[in-house]
Amino acid sequence: MLAISAANSHFIAHLPASSNDPNPLAKPISNKPNHLQILKKCTHLIQFKQVHAQFIKTPLHQSNTYLSKLIEALVDYGELPYARQVFDQVTQPSTFAFNTMIRCYGTNNLGHDGIDLYIRMRHQGVDADNFTYPFLLKACSGLKQGKGVHSLVVKDKRFSSEIHSLTSLTTFYCSFGDVGSARLLFDSMPERNVVTWTGIIKGYVKQKRYKEGIELFNQMKNYGVEINELTLVCILSACANLGSLEIGQWVHEYTDRKRIFLNPKLGAALIDMYGKCGHIDKAYRVFKTLPCKGVYVWNALIGGLAMHGYGIEAIKRFREMQGNGIKPDRITFIAVLSACSHSGLVEKGKEIFHSMRKDFGIEPGIKHYGCFVDILCRAGLLNEAYEVIMNMPMEPNAVLWGTLLNSCAAAANVELAEAAMERLMVLEPCNDGNYVLMSNIYAVKKRWNDVARIRKIMKDVQILRNPGHSLIEVDNVVHEFMVGDGRHPCSEQIYDMLEKVVITIKECYF
């Protein structure tokens, strides 16, 4: 049964009777109650509970719209178990009621409960409708057990060509990285719209298959499918990761031409794209034009500044953001801490790292520790970095040990390098770079036996050395280079330029 606490009934007993009182229970529930309107007036959890306590005695509480509104409201207040109690009191829940409950499980990452409820629904002979499978599939997001839903949808003639159910199925496959299955389904669909297209593009982008994502986007344009903000956000993310300035810029111009409003998420995606494509000035320009600068927008800018080595500027923006009443989140701290590490701001970095918990109530996660260790390592404070790694509240991963190993190579610190390497052989046994670094350190120290030992391990574990390579796109042509590669037609000029760059760097720092 519903439990209304003593405090609550006290509250009911003393409700003022004046007619303009905002309290929904101020007016007694009349003979002809408009229960939906009463529900609409509720603004606090306690009021919803009280309203229901009154209605439970009447048949009204079985009404579909009433039930779904109440359940949704309760779930919004984080009262999902209570919402389920309300649901369970209904003697014959309709399809509508089941759909609502399943959807709430989905939005609260309780997929298994959603599946259980669906099974119960069918067990009780309640029929599914075209809303059921989109909700159920969203609940199944990331759960491979949900694959069975595919056959349920296909077997039912009503849904086997229905766009919402099928689109949900494709995004369901994407939710655990199976873009292949998503694509098969996508290609067989009788009808697709902007949501279907964006969903599959997002699937590719999430799997880092950026080129295929962009290819689909081009097809989408050719088919004349509508393109909206969400589509563009996905494409910008692909551009950012590919360094595809041209396409990214095209997107920017497109938003201009079509007068698409740069909402915070689209704005952040644009800033991120410009930052990652090397144009921090353009990122800045976009930033300035955005009318709403949410935390996403600030994060993208600070992250861009960090990447470009503008540490002081990043910290300035970090402060300015707070001055504007925007609360930094965990991503902000990753951005600002990496700004400190790339700019050698050790003291600032320490200060900000320690302020996370103290001033912002954000518990540092492993990535924050990663940045912090990087700050110490780049500053040459290897022992301090080692201490931090050893005393972290979580298990250090390969990134942490790799950071340390990298710096040990620069400083030729054998002891700490060995400590790091010992862990890396377990955490990342196939990473060729670690072995190469370790053997290089031994070589600097002229410890040839150890060099041979590492080489032997590499041979025994059959680690293939991956030659370093990089790609760059110029005028829509991708150029690829490998270590010591001389195949490029402009190879000679490229090496000449490289030498000049190295000389310039040396002049600056030595």
Added chain:
DNA sequence: ATAGGGTTAG
């Protein structure tokens, strides 16, 4: 009441 959104340490 249906399906799709950005940023994350070597």
